[in-house]
Amino acid sequence: MDLFEIKGRPYLVVIDYFSNFTEVDYLSKTTSGQVITILKKQFARFGIPTTIVSENGPQFSSDEFRQFTTKWGINHMVSSPNHPQGNGKAESAVKVIKNMIKKTLQDGRDQYEALLELRNTPTQNTGLSPTEIMFGRKTRSMIPSINTKQKVPNAKATELRSARKQSVKKCYDRRAKNLPPLGSGDSVYFEHKQGQHWKLGKVKERISKRAYIVKSQEGVPYRRNRSHMRPTSVNVQIRDMSPPRELLNFDKLAETKKTVPTRTPNTVELSMNSDNLVSECEPIKKEQKRVEPITRPKRTTREPAYLKDFVR
Structure with missing residues (x-):
C-alpha cells in the first residue's frame, strides 16, 4: 500500500500481491485513523491479509497503526527510507493509477468506469485479469465480451506468474550483486x-x-x-x-527532597492577626519613572518665499 496526491487530493492505493487487484480510496485526512478506517472496510470485503507492506511514513509508523495490526493479527513490513524498491508493487500501482486519473480528468471520463476496465484487463504474464484471479470469474463491464463460464485455472496462473518472476529476477541479477x-x-x-x-x-x-x-x-x-x-x-x-x-543536578535534587526542615526553639512565631498578615503581604512600592512616549520625527517647516512681505 502507498499514498499519493493529485491536485492536492490524497489517495490510498492497496494492491493484492497475488492477483494485482487494486483498490483506490480518497482520504479526507492523511492520518493513521483515516487510513485504518479505509483498511477495515477493505478487510471486511476481502478478508484480513497475513502480511502488508508499506512505506515508513507517519501514517504507517505511528503507535495507533501498530496497535491496529497487532490486534488484527497482521504482519506489517515497512520499506527503508529512500528505497522505493522495497515497496515496488505499490509504487508501480501508484504510477498506473496516477496515469488513469490524469487521463480521465483530461477527457472528462468516469474514473470508476476506468478502474473497472483496468481490473478486467488481462495481464501479460498470466493472460488473466486481476478480477479473474481474485474472484475466479469475470465481472460484467461496459465492453461487450463472450461469457464462456469456464473455471479459471488458478494452478496454471500461479505457474505462469512464477515463470515471469524468475525471468525478471534473471535479468536483474545480471547487473546486481549480493552485498556482504x-x-x-x-x-x-x-x-x-x-x-x-x-x-x-x-x-x-x-x-x-x-x-x-x-x-x-x-x-x-x-x-x-x-x-x-x-x-x-x-x-x-x-x-x-x-x-x-x-x-541536571539529579543528585542535589534528591538530597533536597530527603532533607526535611526541622523546627528550632529560636523560631520567632508571628501572631496570626489581620494587621500582621496585611503588613507582611503588602507589596513593595517602587518608584515608577515616567516614560516619554516615542513619537515619529517631524520635519522642519518653512514659509514660502513669496510670503516674506506678508503683514500679519
Whole structure:
C-alpha cells in the first residue's frame, strides 16, 4: 500500500500481491485513523491479509497503526527510507493509477468506469485479469465480451506468474550483486538524504535481511537499506548529545527532597492577626519613572518665499 496526491487530493492505493487487484480510496485526512478506517472496510470485503507492506511514513509508523495490526493479527513490513524498491508493487500501482486519473480528468471520463476496465484487463504474464484471479470469474463491464463460464485455472496462473518472476529476477541479477552483511559496531558511510552527501556513522543493529539501524556522529538513529551503506575503515566517534549529569543536578535534587526542615526553639512565631498578615503581604512600592512616549520625527517647516512681505 502507498499514498499519493493529485491536485492536492490524497489517495490510498492497496494492491493484492497475488492477483494485482487494486483498490483506490480518497482520504479526507492523511492520518493513521483515516487510513485504518479505509483498511477495515477493505478487510471486511476481502478478508484480513497475513502480511502488508508499506512505506515508513507517519501514517504507517505511528503507535495507533501498530496497535491496529497487532490486534488484527497482521504482519506489517515497512520499506527503508529512500528505497522505493522495497515497496515496488505499490509504487508501480501508484504510477498506473496516477496515469488513469490524469487521463480521465483530461477527457472528462468516469474514473470508476476506468478502474473497472483496468481490473478486467488481462495481464501479460498470466493472460488473466486481476478480477479473474481474485474472484475466479469475470465481472460484467461496459465492453461487450463472450461469457464462456469456464473455471479459471488458478494452478496454471500461479505457474505462469512464477515463470515471469524468475525471468525478471534473471535479468536483474545480471547487473546486481549480493552485498556482504554488516555487524553491530561497524563503521559505515550512509546516505543521509536521497541524492545528497553521505555521512559517517556506526551500525547499531540489524532489523531485517537488508535493513539496518545506523547512528550518525551526532547520535541520531536512521533506518537504511544495505544498498545505501558503505563500510569504511575510519574510526567513527559517536558524540553523546544528551546534557551532562552535572547540569541536571539529579543528585542535589534528591538530597533536597530527603532533607526535611526541622523546627528550632529560636523560631520567632508571628501572631496570626489581620494587621500582621496585611503588613507582611503588602507589596513593595517602587518608584515608577515616567516614560516619554516615542513619537515619529517631524520635519522642519518653512514659509514660502513669496510670503516674506506678508503683514500679519
